[in-house]
Amino acid sequence: MPKSSTSFESFVSPEELQAVVVAVEKYPEFLPEVKRVVLRQKHDDGFLATFFVEVKVSGLEVKTEYTVRYVVAPNEVTWKLEESPNMTKNEGKWSFTELKDGETKAHYEAELETTLPIAPELQKLFADNELPKMMQRFRDRAEA
Numbered sequence: 001m002p003k004s005s006t007s008f009e010s011f012v013s014p015e016e017l018q019a020v021v022v023a024v025e026k027y028p029e030f031l032p033e034v035k036r037v038v039l040r041q042k043h044d045d046g047f048l049a050t051f052f053v054e055v056k057v058s059g060l061e062v063k064t065e066y067t068v069r070y071v072v073a074p075n076e077v078t079w080k081l082e083e084s085p086n087m088t089k090n091e092g093k094w095s096f097t098e099l100k101d102g103e104t105k106a107h108y109e110a111e112l113e114t115t116l117p118i119a120p121e122l123q124k125l126f127a128d129n130e131l132p133k134m135m136q137r138f139r140d141r142a143e144a
Helices: 015-023 024-029 122-144
Strands: 004-008 035-041 048-059 060-073 076-083 087-098 104-114
Touching: 004 122, 015 060, 015 076, 015 087, 015 104, 015 122, 024 035, 024 048, 048 122, 060 087, 104 122
Parallel strands: none
Antiparallel strands: 004 104, 035 048, 048 060, 060 076, 076 087, 087 104
16 A cells, blocks of 8 residues: 555644654554554663554454554654564654744654455555544644
């Protein structure tokens, strides 16, 4: 599937927004498709986490899990797939730029590839429809 990307602005600082992004164990509290997250390892520059996710794509309910390695740097968070029963690629990046008055511009990009029996066009349509909703949830969480 091609890359998905978007940007948004928030009135919180880059550090506050990045803190929401890296608190993956709290995702089930505000991302309804994320049912559970297990932190596997923490290291100096990041962590390994397993996500248990349920989504509906074109009327088909999909349950999956995947483990990704996060690397956390100032104003940037990247991740890359470690293992999954039905994903072959899951990688991406968040970047945070401070604007005037302590506001933040966040940029998100991700690329997913799966072996699920869902046409790539439908996967892209799903991602394009869901991405703005997901970004709004991150913004709302940070600004709450």
